[in-house]
Amino acid sequence: MKGAPTIPDWIALDWGTTHLRAWLMTADGSVIERRDCDKGMGGLSRDAFEPVLNDLLSDVITNTKLPVICCGMAGSRQGWAEAPYTPVPCVPPSASKATIVTSANWDVRILPGVKQNSPADVMRGEETQIAGFLASEPNFDGILCLPGTHSKWAHISAGEIISFRTFMTGELFALIGGQSVLRHSVSTNDWDQDAFDAALSDTLTRPADLAAKLFSLRAEGLLHNLSPAAARARLSAFLIGAELASAKPYWLGQQVVILGENTIALAYETALTAQGAMVHCVNAEQMTLAGLNAAFDSLQETKP
Amino acid sequence: MKGAPTIPDWIALDWGTTHLRAWLMTADGSVIERRDCDKGMGGLSRDAFEPVLNDLLSDVITNTKLPVICCGMAGSRQGWAEAPYTPVPCVPPSASKATIVTSANWDVRILPGVKQNSPADVMRGEETQIAGFLASEPNFDGILCLPGTHSKWAHISAGEIISFRTFMTGELFALIGGQSVLRHSVSTNDWDQDAFDAALSDTLTRPADLAAKLFSLRAEGLLHNLSPAAARARLSAFLIGAELASAKPYWLGQQVVILGENTIALAYETALTAQGAMVHCVNAEQMTLAGLNAAFDSLQETKP
Numbered sequence: 001m002k003g004a005p006t007i008p009d010w011i012a013l014d015w016g017t018t019h020l021r022a023w024l025m026t027a028d029g030s031v032i033e034r035r036d037c038d039k040g041m042g043g044l045s046r047d048a049f050e051p052v053l054n055d056l057l058s059d060v061i062t063n064t065k066l067p068v069i070c071c072g073m074a075g076s077r078q079g080w081a082e083a084p085y086t087p088v089p090c091v092p093p094s095a096s097k098a099t100i101v102t103s104a105n106w107d108v109r110i111l112p113g114v115k116q117n118s119p120a121d122v123m124r125g126e127e128t129q130i131a132g133f134l135a136s137e138p139n140f141d142g143i144l145c146l147p148g149t150h151s152k153w154a155h156i157s158a159g160e161i162i163s164f165r166t167f168m169t170g171e172l173f174a175l176i177g178g179q180s181v182l183r184h185s186v187s188t189n190d191w192d193q194d195a196f197d198a199a200l201s202d203t204l205t206r207p208a209d210l211a212a213k214l215f216s217l218r219a220e221g222l223l224h225n226l227s228p229a230a231a232r233a234r235l236s237a238f239l240i241g242a243e244l245a246s247a248k249p250y251w252l253g254q255q256v257v258i259l260g261e262n263t264i265a266l267a268y269e270t271a272l273t274a275q276g277a278m279v280h281c282v283n284a285e286q287m288t289l290a291g292l293n294a295a296f297d298s299l300q301e302t303k304p
Numbered sequence: 305m306k307g308a309p310t311i312p313d314w315i316a317l318d319w320g321t322t323h324l325r326a327w328l329m330t331a332d333g334s335v336i337e338r339r340d341c342d343k344g345m346g347g348l349s350r351d352a353f354e355p356v357l358n359d360l361l362s363d364v365i366t367n368t369k370l371p372v373i374c375c376g377m378a379g380s381r382q383g384w385a386e387a388p389y390t391p392v393p394c395v396p397p398s399a400s401k402a403t404i405v406t407s408a409n410w411d412v413r414i415l416p417g418v419k420q421n422s423p424a425d426v427m428r429g430e431e432t433q434i435a436g437f438l439a440s441e442p443n444f445d446g447i448l449c450l451p452g453t454h455s456k457w458a459h460i461s462a463g464e465i466i467s468f469r470t471f472m473t474g475e476l477f478a479l480i481g482g483q484s485v486l487r488h489s490v491s492t493n494d495w496d497q498d499a500f501d502a503a504l505s506d507t508l509t510r511p512a513d514l515a516a517k518l519f520s521l522r523a524e525g526l527l528h529n530l531s532p533a534a535a536r537a538r539l540s541a542f543l544i545g546a547e548l549a550s551a552k553p554y555w556l557g558q559q560v561v562i563l564g565e566n567t568i569a570l571a572y573e574t575a576l577t578a579q580g581a582m583v584h585c586v587n588a589e590q591m592t593l594a595g596l597n598a599a600f601d602s603l604q605e606t607k608p
Contacts, residue, residue, distance in 0.1 A: 077526075085527075115523075115526075115527055116523075117527060117528075119516075119520055119523075120520050120523035120524040120526075120527050120528055121519070121520065121523045122522075122523045122526055122527065150485070150519060151515075165516050166516065166519040166520075166523070167515035167516050167519065168484065168485070168515045168516075168518045168519045169515050171484055171485060172480075172484075172515060172518075175479045175480070175483060175484060176476075176479070179479060179483065180472065180475055180476075180479060181454070181472070181475060207511075207512035208511035208512050208546060208549045208550050209550045210514060210546060210550075211455075211471035211472045211473050211476060211543070211546060211547055211550065212423075212469050212470065212471050212472075212547075212550055212551075214472045214476075215425070215454060215470040215471065215472045216423055216424050216425065216470075218426075219419075219420075219423075219424035219425045219426045219470070220424040222381075222419075222424075222426055223389075223419055223421060223424050223426065224421075224424055239515070242512060242514060242515060243515055243516075245512045246512050246513045246514075246515065246516055247516075
């Protein structure tokens with residue numbers, strides 16, 4: 001049940017493909033309340049965004065349109081309003097480059113994504129996490145790893161995103177683990193860390209055997225009673241291992257910070273540490289919020 | 305509409321996960337009629353197999369139980385009756401090793417699959433295609449490639465399957481092309497052969513970059529208007545290329561025969577020929593039928 005909250009000074013939004021997260025904020029960057037819903041951009045037509053926001057925030061609509069700073073897929077071509085990509089190398093886009101959306105109740109600014117022309121690549125949302133990280137580590141020079149549905153590796157130097165690369169690792173794990181012939185073999189929430197470690201090491205040595213290794217999970221289940229916990233850990237190791245092998249030029253001998261949520265960040269941290277990389281983790285959602293905060297602050301500074 | 309056919313001497317069945325194919329056969333191996341339906345093993349409980357067969361062949365049920373020779377997933381643990389795997393190295397299993405099923409109308413024999421303990425691997429159905437190929441090429445020494453949902457590479461020598469390896473290439477293509485974020489990027493039946501050739505060559509040079517290359521299809525569509533025909537051909541090349549890179553010890557410098565259906569066999573033939581392999585194709589369904597025929601013949605020879 002929603003109470004009668006303090007009216008916020010502004011709203012922070014992370015509007016992704018499957019979820020919408022909103023924070024009711026004070027001007028000094030404190031969170032009054034966090035809300036979320038499953039009305040992601042993927043299921044919304046263009047004219048459905050404003051009603052979803054009105055519904056989620058109905059109790060804080062005021063006569064003065066509150067500022068709303070939004071990152072994520074809401075800014076894609078199929079989203080609420082297109083916020084054109086900024087090309088690398090670039091500082092993470094600030095509110096001055098945002099797309100302003102006309103709305104009855106809100107002063108909405110959608111932050112741009114970032115693009116790279118060659119190799120072709122795009123991000124929407126991660127640039128705001130990167131901005132949030134740089135807000136507290138402005139002199140960071142190294143690699144950010146943002147694991148997830150579409151994992152990103154970004155080279156950061158002098159406050160800029162120099163280059164980045166996206167891997168469909170999380171989406172492949174969900175598809176193969178949930179819908180392929182392997183779905184029964186890996187159907188468990190248990191986890192065999194030894195199986196993960198061994199399979200990761202093996203995959204980094206021979207990263208090209210993915211399609212054969214995948215089927216071996218099924219065959220080992222049939223012939224040698226491979227446990228679902230080991231099969232699931234190995235599936236994860238095959239995919240993360242292939243990503244790490246391919247991303248090696250990013251992390252080898254580099255300082256790496258992982259911006260991720262608990263379980264997945266830990267899997268990457270374990271894997272990278274085993275390869276001798278210098279790694280630590282920070283919470284991805286906190287970085288998103290810090291990035292939206294930085295964008296709000298930049299908006300205040302540029303006001304006449 | 306079914307007519308009133310000549311009563312066959314026996315029935316050949318290829319009962320896979322998604323389809324059932326039946327041939328009404330004469331004793332000398334001629335096909336009277338071919339029938340099929342979508343009652344694959346994947347959707348059937350154990351007691352549903354016999355009614356499906358009775359339904360498909362209702363007009364040729366006689367007082368004497370006709371011999372039925374069956375290959376494929378109907379012999380799996382979740383199938384009609386388990387036909388235990390024969391371990392490699394082995395000649396493709398003959399009818400003498402078949403599992404006999406008690407049935408009111410039919411004398412059913414389900415051919416065993418083949419297993420390999422290390423690396424763990426299994427086949428069910430392909431061993432019958434291999435038997436069919438060896439029936440006309442008994443002295444073949446080389447490599448058979450059987451592309452499909454689960455592509456197989458088998459080393460054949462002195463009439464035996466020496467070793468084999470399975471790749472989930474076809475299933476990955478269907479999942480990624482049909483259900484991932486790339487589904488819109490590759491949504492076409494058109495095909496860009498130049499894009500396939502270039503992506504295949506690139507993949508064989510750097511086979512480990514799959515997850516990044518996949519996302520690049522989406523990004524190139526967004527940033528550089530990559531056509532769906534080129535994206536679809538590249539997706540195929542990334543997956544087939546990764547399979548060929550991994551299977552290189554099988555085909556390098558070897559005589560390779562592809563047992564496949566038209567489009568997919570041609571893609572493999574083009575790819576392998578570009579790599580300098582000596583390749584030719586034979587029709588997979590004809591090999592299945594030849595293998596079932598050979599099994600029927602072996603049954604006649606062993607009769608008292």
